[in-house]
Structures are given as C-alpha cells and as structure tokens.
Amino acid sequence: MKTAVGISLGYNQYGKAEVRLVHIDRSTPVHQIKDVSVTSQLIGDFAATHLTGDNSSVIATDTQRNTVYALARLHGVGPIENFGLRVARHFVDKYPQVTGSRQEVEEYSWNRISTSVAGLHDHAFIRGSTEVRTTVVTKHGADEVVISGLRDLTVLKSTGSEFHGFPEVEYTSLVETTDRVLASAVSARWRYVGVEHDWDKTFVGVRQLMLDRFASTHSLSLQQTLYAMGEGVLSAYPEIAEIRFSMPNKHHFLVDLSKWGLDNPNEVWYAADRPYGLIEASIVRDDAPPAGGVWEGISGFV
Numbered sequence: 001m002k003t004a005v006g007i008s009l010g011y012n013q014y015g016k017a018e019v020r021l022v023h024i025d026r027s028t029p030v031h032q033i034k035d036v037s038v039t040s041q042l043i044g045d046f047a048a049t050h051l052t053g054d055n056s057s058v059i060a061t062d063t064q065r066n067t068v069y070a071l072a073r074l075h076g077v078g079p080i081e082n083f084g085l086r087v088a089r090h091f092v093d094k095y096p097q098v099t100g101s102r103q104e105v106e107e108y109s110w111n112r113i114s115t116s117v118a119g120l121h122d123h124a125f126i127r128g129s130t131e132v133r134t135t136v137v138t139k140h141g142a143d144e145v146v147i148s149g150l151r152d153l154t155v156l157k158s159t160g161s162e163f164h165g166f167p168e169v170e171y172t173s174l175v176e177t178t179d180r181v182l183a184s185a186v187s188a189r190w191r192y193v194g195v196e197h198d199w200d201k202t203f204v205g206v207r208q209l210m211l212d213r214f215a216s217t218h219s220l221s222l223q224q225t226l227y228a229m230g231e232g233v234l235s236a237y238p239e240i241a242e243i244r245f246s247m248p249n250k251h252h253f254l255v256d257l258s259k260w261g262l263d264n265p266n267e268v269w270y271a272a273d274r275p276y277g278l279i280e281a282s283i284v285r286d287d288a289p290p291a292g293g294v295w296e297g298i299s300g301f302v
Contacts, residue, residue, distance in 0.1 A: 009050050013102060015041035016061040019068045023077045031123040034077040035108045038084075040064040042091055043100035043140070057097040067091070079199035080105040081146050084137030092139050100140040102297070107133040130154070133203065134189065138294045145294045148203060149189030155211070156183035156250075159266075161219040179266055181252035182219055186210065189298065190233065190243040191291060197239055206233050206240075222249050222279045230283030241288035244295075249277035 017039045025032040042064070048054035068087060077083050084103035091101045109128030112120040131154075136147045164176035188210065213229040230243045252269040 009047050012046065012050065013041040013043045013100075014046065014058075014061065015039065015102075016064040016068075019065045021068060021072055021077070023072045025076060029122050033110050033125055035110060036077060036080060036083070037106045037108075038068050038087070039104040040068060040087060040091075041102040041104075042098050043102065044095075044098040046097070059091065059095060059098065064091075079203075080107050080133065080135045081137065081148055081195075081197075081199040084135050085139075085144065085146070085195060088137050088139040088144070092141070100138070102139075103137045105135050105137075109133075136189075136294070136298060144195045145292075146192045146195055147189050147294060147298070148192065148199065149187070150203075150207060151185075151187040153186040153188075153207070153210075154183070154250075155186060155214050156181065157215065157219070163221060165220075181269055182222065182225070183250035183252060183271075184222065184247045185250065186214075186229075187246040188229075188243060190237075190240045191288075191294065193239055193241050193289060202237060202239070206237065209233055209236055222247060222277070223281070226279055226281055227283060230281070234283060234285050238285075240285075242282055242284040242291070244280075244282040246278070246280045249279060251276055 019038040019040065021034075021036050021038060023034045023036075025034075042059060044057075046057055048056070049058050067090060071083075071086055071090060075086060084105045088101035088103045091098045109131065110125040111128050112122075113124040113126050114120050115124075130152045132151050134149045134151060138145045138147075158181055159179055161180050161182035162178045163174075163180060164178065166172075166174070166176075188206075190206065209232050210229045213232045214225060217225050217228045219225045226245050226247055230245060233243050234240060251272045253272060254264060254266065255268045255270050257264045257268065
C-alpha cells in the first residue's frame, strides 16, 4: 500500500521476543528439563496497523507468548527444531492473515547433580556450560527452512597453531610465530535441506565433528581451522546445505619475564579481552538450494 507521496511499507514482521520457558517432563520419576527462550514473529497482511492503526488483523504479541506456553503443555518441547516448526505451523495454519512465521529458539543446558551417595539425582540439576544450542525456523506458506547451530562453544589449543607469512606493511607490529595458543568462542549455524531429520542426533554429531577438526588440524591460521571444521561437516552430512561460522580469535600473548631474569618457554600467557580478531565465513555445498532470505535477522554471520 502506497501513500500519496510515493512512500510504501516494506518487509515487516512482529512478535514477542525472548519468551522464557522451562518445561519439566514428570512422566517418570527421572525428570527431564528443557530450558529455552523463544522469539516468535509473524509475517503477513498487517499493513493496516502500520498505516492507520487498525489492529483488526493483529495477533497480539501476548497471544504469541501464551501460545508458546500452551503448545509446550500440550506437546512438550522435544528437539527445539520440532518445537519451532510446531509453533510456526500453528500460526500459519490457523490465521489466514498470517502468511509466514519465524521462530528463533535458544536452549540452555542443565546437567543432573551427581551425589556422593546415590549418583545422578532424579530431579536435581546444575546449570551446564555457557554454550547455547540455537535454531531459527522460517515458514512462508508451505515452504519451511530450519537453520540450527550453537554459540559460545569455547575451545582452546595450547600448541599446534602457527601464524606467519603475512605481509609486513605499514603499521604492522605482530611478530610471526610457529607455536601459539589458539582459542575461540565458536558460533556456528547450519542450514538444512528439508525438515524431516533426527535433529538431536545430527546436532550431537555436527558438534563433535567440529571439535574433532579443531583439535586435529595443525593450524596455520584460524581461517584454515574454520574451513576444516565446515568442510568436515558438509562431507559427513549431506542433509546440510551450508554452514556459517563467526569465530573470534581469543588472543593469548606470551608474557615477557626477562626483566626479572626468568625465561618463558611458552608457559605463561596473558589472555586478552579485547580487541580481538573476528573471522567469519560460510562453507557451501556446490549443489545447495538457494537460501533466499532465511539468513536475514541472524546477527553475527556473513
């Protein structure tokens, strides 16, 4: 819809961000816990609310929040990819003015407390690492795309990493090295072909493969390690069309102890907070179907 001066409403979506949900499966004495954050957004014929304030087609954001809770009660959560698909399908299938939906889900890990007497406790948990499992489900009509991944997977190699051969240009100060600490907080997202997969099994396998490649690749650059991780994933999982990485180089600098008459054979390091190198890249299968606009709105990825 255009106004008199030729200004028109472009692409738009709206919803409820960061709906916090903890679901506890009490169907057996050994409880299962799912701790997630859901950002629900709807796409469709909502021009009237923007142009005139007519809200007759608007599914309130509180309704979206309550739908997340209700569907968790009715069906549980399960793999976050399935939950995102379930919520997206609910809105698109139920309301004619909703032509599309985008559901972004993050999952936070909890581990069972192991007691000294009885071992793993049935219903007591301790928060896991800072690593977060992620998914973004996009549905436009019948078309559905799932992008899964993780963020803040912190990794480090104490050797087996070099960096040299870069050009000595104006203002270069970095000293070449054949033995350095390589560390990063990996954020990775991968786009699936189709939506019928064993999400949990694939996530575990992809995560382990990335760790294997990080550990086993003798690194001449973080870029080389990143590519090795992505190439390994695509080689092992034909159901994945592409994988994208955002990997900060968490710099460790060797401390000069010579002032106090001490040597430092790569043992004492200063872990710098910032600034840091930031390496981002996508690795794409040659026959991958086009992504369209499904990566839009996913920050931190090229």
